[in-house]
Amino acid sequence: MSLTDRTKPTDVALNTDLYELTMAQGFWESGLVDTQACFNVFFRENPFGGGYAVACGTGQIADLVENFTFDDEAITYLASLQAPGGGDMFKQGFLDYLSDFRMDVDIWAVPEGDVVFPREPLVRVEGSAIACQLLETALLNLVNFQTLVATKTARVVQAAEGHMVSDFGLRRAQGPDGGLAVARASYVGGAASTSNCLAGRIYGIPVFGTHAHSWVMAFPSEIEAFRAFAKSSPKNCVLLVDTYDVRRGLANAIKVAKEMEAAGERLAAVRIDSGDLAKLSKLARGMFDDAGLPYVKISVSNDLDEYTIQSLFAQGAPIDSFGVGTKLATCDPQPSLGGVYKLSATRAAGAVEWSPVIKLSEMAYKRTIPGVQHVLRFRDEAGCPAGDMIVDDSVAVGGTTTIVDVLDPETTYDVSGHDSSELLRQMVEGGRGTEAGRPSLEASKQRCRDALMHLDPAVRRFLNPQIYPVGMEEGLAKLRVDLAREERLHSGRRQEA
Amino acid sequence: MSLTDRTKPTDVALNTDLYELTMAQGFWESGLVDTQACFNVFFRENPFGGGYAVACGTGQIADLVENFTFDDEAITYLASLQAPGGGDMFKQGFLDYLSDFRMDVDIWAVPEGDVVFPREPLVRVEGSAIACQLLETALLNLVNFQTLVATKTARVVQAAEGHMVSDFGLRRAQGPDGGLAVARASYVGGAASTSNCLAGRIYGIPVFGTHAHSWVMAFPSEIEAFRAFAKSSPKNCVLLVDTYDVRRGLANAIKVAKEMEAAGERLAAVRIDSGDLAKLSKLARGMFDDAGLPYVKISVSNDLDEYTIQSLFAQGAPIDSFGVGTKLATCDPQPSLGGVYKLSATRAAGAVEWSPVIKLSEMAYKRTIPGVQHVLRFRDEAGCPAGDMIVDDSVAVGGTTTIVDVLDPETTYDVSGHDSSELLRQMVEGGRGTEAGRPSLEASKQRCRDALMHLDPAVRRFLNPQIYPVGMEEGLAKLRVDLAREERLHSGRRQEA
Numbered sequence: 003m004s005l006t007d008r009t010k011p012t013d014v015a016l017n018t019d020l021y022e023l024t025m026a027q028g029f030w031e032s033g034l035v036d037t038q039a040c041f042n043v044f045f046r047e048n049p050f051g052g053g054y055a056v057a058c059g060t061g062q063i064a065d066l067v068e069n070f071t072f073d074d075e076a077i078t079y080l081a082s083l084q085a086p087g088g089g090d091m092f093k094q095g096f097l098d099y100l101s102d103f104r105m106d107v108d109i110w111a112v113p114e115g116d117v118v119f120p121r122e123p124l125v126r127v128e129g130s131a132i133a134c135q136l137l138e139t140a141l142l143n144l145v146n147f148q149t150l151v152a153t154k155t156a157r158v159v160q161a162a163e164g165h166m167v168s169d170f171g172l173r174r175a176q177g178p179d180g181g182l183a184v185a186r187a188s189y190v191g192g193a194a195s196t197s198n199c200l201a202g203r204i205y206g207i208p209v210f211g212t213h214a215h216s217w218v219m220a221f222p223s224e225i226e227a228f229r230a231f232a233k234s235s236p237k238n239c240v241l242l243v244d245t246y247d248v249r250r251g252l253a254n255a256i257k258v259a260k261e262m263e264a265a266g267e268r269l270a271a272v273r274i275d276s277g278d279l280a281k282l283s284k285l286a287r288g289m290f291d292d293a294g295l296p297y298v299k300i301s302v303s304n305d306l307d308e309y310t311i312q313s314l315f316a317q318g319a320p321i322d323s324f325g326v327g328t329k330l331a332t333c334d335p336q337p338s339l340g341g342v343y344k345l346s347a348t349r350a351a352g353a354v355e356w357s358p359v360i361k362l363s364e365m366a367y368k369r370t371i372p373g374v375q376h377v378l379r380f381r382d383e384a385g386c387p388a389g390d391m392i393v394d395d396s397v398a399v400g401g402t403t404t405i406v407d408v409l410d411p412e413t414t415y416d417v418s419g420h421d422s423s424e425l426l427r428q429m430v431e432g433g434r435g436t437e438a439g440r441p442s443l444e445a446s447k448q449r450c451r452d453a454l455m456h457l458d459p460a461v462r463r464f465l466n467p468q469i470y471p472v473g474m475e476e477g478l479a480k481l482r483v484d485l486a487r488e489e490r491l492h493s494g495r496r497q498e499a
Numbered sequence: 500m501s502l503t504d505r506t507k508p509t510d511v512a513l514n515t516d517l518y519e520l521t522m523a524q525g526f527w528e529s530g531l532v533d534t535q536a537c538f539n540v541f542f543r544e545n546p547f548g549g550g551y552a553v554a555c556g557t558g559q560i561a562d563l564v565e566n567f568t569f570d571d572e573a574i575t576y577l578a579s580l581q582a583p584g585g586g587d588m589f590k591q592g593f594l595d596y597l598s599d600f601r602m603d604v605d606i607w608a609v610p611e612g613d614v615v616f617p618r619e620p621l622v623r624v625e626g627s628a629i630a631c632q633l634l635e636t637a638l639l640n641l642v643n644f645q646t647l648v649a650t651k652t653a654r655v656v657q658a659a660e661g662h663m664v665s666d667f668g669l670r671r672a673q674g675p676d677g678g679l680a681v682a683r684a685s686y687v688g689g690a691a692s693t694s695n696c697l698a699g700r701i702y703g704i705p706v707f708g709t710h711a712h713s714w715v716m717a718f719p720s721e722i723e724a725f726r727a728f729a730k731s732s733p734k735n736c737v738l739l740v741d742t743y744d745v746r747r748g749l750a751n752a753i754k755v756a757k758e759m760e761a762a763g764e765r766l767a768a769v770r771i772d773s774g775d776l777a778k779l780s781k782l783a784r785g786m787f788d789d790a791g792l793p794y795v796k797i798s799v800s801n802d803l804d805e806y807t808i809q810s811l812f813a814q815g816a817p818i819d820s821f822g823v824g825t826k827l828a829t830c831d832p833q834p835s836l837g838g839v840y841k842l843s844a845t846r847a848a849g850a851v852e853w854s855p856v857i858k859l860s861e862m863a864y865k866r867t868i869p870g871v872q873h874v875l876r877f878r879d880e881a882g883c884p885a886g887d888m889i890v891d892d893s894v895a896v897g898g899t900t901t902i903v904d905v906l907d908p909e910t911t912y913d914v915s916g917h918d919s920s921e922l923l924r925q926m927v928e929g930g931r932g933t934e935a936g937r938p939s940l941e942a943s944k945q946r947c948r949d950a951l952m953h954l955d956p957a958v959r960r961f962l963n964p965q966i967y968p969v970g971m972e973e974g975l976a977k978l979r980v981d982l983a984r985e986e987r988l989h990s991g992r993r994q995e996a
Contacts (some may be wrong), residue, residue: 087734179676237584
């Protein structure tokens with residue numbers, strides 16, 4: 003765990019797969035130090051079988067890049083590595099190069115909180131091939147998981163229909179960082195709060211909590227435990243009523259709520275953490291209403307996700323807030339986004355023009371999109387996204403309002419009459435973070451709320467969501483076909499000596 | 500991410516759910532500061548439908564405890580928190596108490612690398628109720644995920660039948676910490692190496708890597724890329740042959756291998772990252788053997804797990820090593836262990852005797868085991884584990900060789916004639932780590948190898964594994980029945996005012 007392992011910000015440079023460093027050494031030795039490259043981070047399928055993803059982690063790229071230096075400790079470590087076949091893994095000249103290395107890249111990315119779709123660039127990196135390669139793993143490590151969690155949370159929040167969702171996932175996360183990433187991304191994705199105090203301190207996210215069964219068990223009787231908690235946290239009192247029998251637990255909570263009223267306080271809520279939450283929440287609502295305590299809210303937890311929450315509301319459960327832990331922190335049932343980082347163009351040192359690059363595959367759906375890509379998002383009169391067009395300006399035919407589908411070029415989408423705006427923002431310029439690269443978490447959260455509000459409900463639904471139109475500008479679509487044909491014809495030649 | 504967020508070791512104290520702190524305040528206010536408690540970490544089901552789990556993360560508990568202090572930054576943060584109903588969430592007197600707080604606990608745990616089974620304590624904590632409560636989340640955050648990853652890796656390594664497995668999962672982990680935890684726990688669980696350089700530096704784990712498709716695409720032809728890599732990494736040369744056509748890629752690798760031979764070097768291996776790995780690995784083996792290059796190894800990657808590896812060998816794939824990424828780092832398809840932390844005994848301030856505590860549940864399988872528990876592991880003549888007996892010395896009937904099943908008290912296991920030894924080791928004494936609490940990673944790895952070697956193959960198999968006998972000593976079994984009966988009779992009373 004990095005908390006106890008005394009890591010420091012510049013350790014991001016070693017937060018990488020070894021092959022990035024051996025490749026960097028190879029570029030350095032092959033005299034390709036100044037060759038420029040353009041890489042994109044993208045994913046091929048929306049997570050959870052849904053119709054969208056929520057970009058997250060991109061607001062931390064600027065920090066990552068600015069801290070990306072190989073300090074003495076890193077160089078000493080790399081110098082110590084032996085190749086399996088004997089001898090030093092890294093040459094002294096290359097280590098000297100790394101000592102002076104600066105992550106001098108330009109980066110554009112989808113702002114945190116905005117919706118993003120398969121195959122369009124979530125992040126675009128331009129820089130030396132070495133720099134681009136060295137950044138790969140740390141970048142994927144940063145945006146893959148946070149985008150996944152923000153998306154999962156958006157789905158849970160959508161199911162919660164405006165009721166509060168709180169992140170309770172720390173104990174099931176991958177160490178302290180995993181917990182911080184879950185809290186941060188779930189806040190962007192719509193959670194109102196987190197139980198994670200360190201995330202509260204670092205990110206300013208509101209923290210929320212109740213008490214555990216062990217609290218009740220530590221007292222001779224449940225009501226003594228409730229009274230003690232009410233006395234200790236009168237302005238923040240949520241009582242857990244299922245340590246023993248829920249009905250009697252509710253009766254005790256009502257008794258304490260009345261005592262609190264008499265003392266000028268109010269019981270905020272009760273929490274139910276086991277059993278049939280639909281039935282028990284109705285029982286609780288009825289008992290509180292009958293007792294003249296309509297203001298006492300009902301909070302539930304216990305292995306929740308978007309589907310259980312949807313089911314609870316379908317059963318008419320009068321629930322006011324949800325604590326969502328394990329399935330949020332682990333993004334169950336899809337614990338990885340599958341975002342990849344692919345080369346899309348190269349440029350010789352000193353050249354102005356980029357050469358687009360394509361990667362074929364046995365599987366057509368894995369064929370990459372070439373070029374230096376940006377994305378135009380078209381919106382209808384109501385401001386709702388109507389389609390995303392991936393554009394490479396160097397081959398754009400100009401003024402087109404046709405989007406060509408990536409998987410099926412015979413399918414096109416007409417976006418004429420719609421205004422468009424750039425989806426990607428420049429986050430890093432010449433190795434330094436831009437203002438757009440340092441969004442406030444509140445701004446990202448607001449952006450997510452707006453983006454989801456404007457997204458077609460048919461795209462947002464869980465079951466068989468409509469596929470949001472994403473495709474290429476006509477010039478880029480033609481380039482891709484041409485390059486694929488050329489590559490197929492010439493790949494044999496590229497494989498000849 | 501903690502790397503860029505400048506966290507420090509003492510931040511472990513805030514790496515917790517808010518409710519641990521509000522409960523701690525409650526204990527403090529209720530005059531229960533010196534009440535002692537005994538908590539156990541345990542899980543209820545083996546992960547992945549398997550027959551065992553591998554303990555991990557317990558070797559870092561000592562560090563966690565020793566760093567557990569509320570520094571000025573933590574206190575300032577907690578002092579800033581407002582209760583939802585208004586006013587400070589924490590009282591000044593309690594914050595003063597936290598400022599002086601020391602995590603003065605005693606902790607026993609299953610040593611890293613040893614096998615552990617459902618319901619027996621993976622960790623036992625004794626200390627003030629406040630201390631035990633404050634430790635809960637950070638402890639679960641530490642051992643839940645690492646135990647899961649070590650177990651997943653043990654399964655993957657078992658499927659790999661002695662062939663090398665390397666952790667490639669960093670890009671899909673939950674931030675830098677997730678990546679570090681994956682590398683550390685997978686090394687304990689049997690992985691030979693990791694791609695994660697920061698894990699290499701911090702833990703001394705061997706690092707391993709090849710090159711990416713982008714390396715090949717950055718050169719005019721594949722063979723130029725291969726030659727450049729061979730020149731740059733002659734003692735560490737693994738060529739990725741599937742950027743274009745695998746058969747031609749293999750032909751180019753053979754050409755470069757011959758050139759390396761002429762220069763007195765050896766191509767170590769090729770890697771195949773797509774396509775039918777069974778078919779392609781056979782093709783590669785045949786081509787290298789025919790070319791007089793039997794020493795060139797075949798490495799594969801691409802969404803591997805224990806089942807795909809088993810299937811590859813069932814098809815006779817001549818594979819020498821495996822890079823396992825996404826499904827290791829995310830523990831797909833079960834991304835959380837579900838380890839819980841439950842109160843099992845309390846003791847009034849100054850008292851000597853512990854009072855055992857039980858928690859009933861609507862679901863019988865959730866009923867806890869009471870008492871201050873330790874575990875005797877019985878072994879047969881060959882040193883193979885034959886059964887684990889959970890014992891509370893204060894109620895033990897003495898000399899028994901009968902283990903009473905936890906879920907079905909009518910089922911017993913006879914371990915007469917077997918020697919036994921203590922499973923749990925003391926890791927923390929009076930808030931300070933013991934020697935056993937700071938195992939070397941190599942020792943933990945060795946312990947895991949030994950433990951798995953001695954484990955019954957029937958327990959280790961993936962499909963319908965035999966259930967390893969775990970249960971209670973007869974005296975504890977009787978206590979549990981008595982306490983459950985009493986609790987059922989009296990829980991009504993515990994719920995009366």
